Amino acid sequence: MHHSLPAQPHTLGADLRALRKSRGLTLSDLAARLGRSVGWLSQVERDKSEPSITDLRHIAAALDVSVSMLFRHSAAPASEAGYIVRRTARRPIGSSVAGLVEELLSPDLTDDFEMVHSTFAPQSEITEPVMRPTQEVGYLLQGRLDLEIAGKRHAIHPGDSFRIRGEPFRWINPYDAPAVAIWVIAPPVY
Structure with missing residues (x-):
């Protein structure tokens, strides 16, 4: 069975999804907390939509993580992303x-x-x-x-x-x- 993986699977969206799930929240739970639509949040988690800085602040607060954790996401060069943390x-x-x-x-x-x-x-x-x-x-x-x-x-x-x-x-x-x-x-x- 062949799975085609996206070029960069380790993304802000993937982390947000993992954080949301680790807190036992559904898409609609988190969307409601943020006052945003489920569709919007789903787009963000699939990296189809880029959240604003204000959105990131609200998401960080709702998930109880530091905003800096969400900001510092694209530090790794593409060849190392998901594998190496300098x-x-x-x-x-x-x-x-x-x-x-x-x-x-x-x-x-x-x-x-x-x-x-x-x-x-x-x-x-x-x-x-x-x-x-x-x-x-x-x-x-x-x-x-x-x-x-x-x-x-x-x-x-x-x-x-x-x-x-x-x-x-x-x-x-x-x-x-x-x-x-x-x-x-x-x-x-x-």
């Missing part, structure tokens, strides 16, 4: 929690998982535990990080890895150096 072309994702910078290492959000580069600033933490319907595995590249998983605190060192399966967790970096971790999250949440 260090300088990573897309910022996640919320703007003070002290945490998250960048998408995956080319887009159309896989069953996403890979994220997280940098935790020195002397930073989140106070409220996060709980999400995911399986996550992380690997600490540098620095030290304390992770509280299901109420138990763990000290994580470079080379250590950890797993979180839907438990409430929070991170704390009480140290004087940034901590850098790679996270794999399934299904994608950003």
